Amino acid sequence: MADQNHNPEYDEIEGAEDSQTAELVAYLDGELPEQDADRVEQLLLTNPPLRRNAETLDRTWQLLNSLEEATASGEFTQKTLASISTVSAGSDVDKATDRRWSLKKHLPWSVITRGLIWCLAGFLACSAGLLLSRKARRERTDPTDAQILKDLDLYHQYPKLWRIPDVEFLKEVFENAKTAPVSKEQP
């Protein structure tokens, strides 16, 4: 698994590395196989400079104990659990959205087509109903009202017509119009 995630940034194995120090450190860390550990122990017994180096490396490691350490504050647990409840709520909304999308995704075409046909039929039925209701309303109109509507233009001319004194006057105007030449300048 480690090799799959291999990160060359940290790969610091170089030819110049002191392999003896690496082995000594691994020994101090308890990471050497038993056989290798025995060999290093023998070396330490017979090689004082190596032993001094091992002791220095060990003391260096002990100095790290002086570093300040931290633990979680009193409210850390509550804050963390509160933040995950927000995530939970968010994920519920996401799931609902996903369900809607997956419904659209998995709905068969036949169902979609059938739905569209039903929508079209509904639209046509509504239009026809509207037209029929308008026609029926027109037919239901009162005859007197219908005559008034028919003579509406005449009623608009009423202010001019009321000046006509009698029928004879109209006849005279009609006769004059027939005999008089048509003037092109005056309409």
Next chain:
Amino acid sequence: MRDGVIGLVSQTFQNQYLSDPDVQLMLKVSAGDNAAFEQLVLRYQDRLVGFFFHLVHDRSACEDLAQEAFLRVYRSRERYEPTARFSTWLFRIAHNLASNQKRGAARRREIPLGSDPSDHDFRPQEQILADRSALMPTRQLDSREIRDVVRSAVEELTEGQRTAVILHKFEEMSYEEIGEIMGLGTVAVKSLLSRARGKLKESLKKFL
């Protein structure tokens, strides 16, 4: 046939982690048990905060990072598969988070996550020690001063060395676990720690 064998091998590897009680808790979390998640938070919060604190040296920032790591665990609960010990998986998330934060901070120059020599006005450890010694020639450095010097020495390490040192020293993780967390082979971890210890020895030789 081949797929069957691969599946069997994969199952075998997965099953070896099923004995980890924290893996069991995480499996409960993935089944929707939030009480199990609370238990995991309680078990790991101090370790995670401590890990980040060694990297950022800021209590508020390290708690934010630890909280984000737990959030990532929770968010990935439905995809969780026990392919490692829970602690290894959790610290891998934490390590990735710290690396991303470090890269982000380097771009923005906002939060100093540890410090590389190139990140700010850097003085060699030798010089810091010499300065301190010059100020206090006749007395021993007190524990706080030693702590500051050790901290500076740790900050001098590369990001990889520092992470490996923290995981090994304070989390008592094996080379193999550190490798799994950092995406390295065991030999590379051995090399990182050897170089780190060599560097620390040089930086702190006046105390040794």
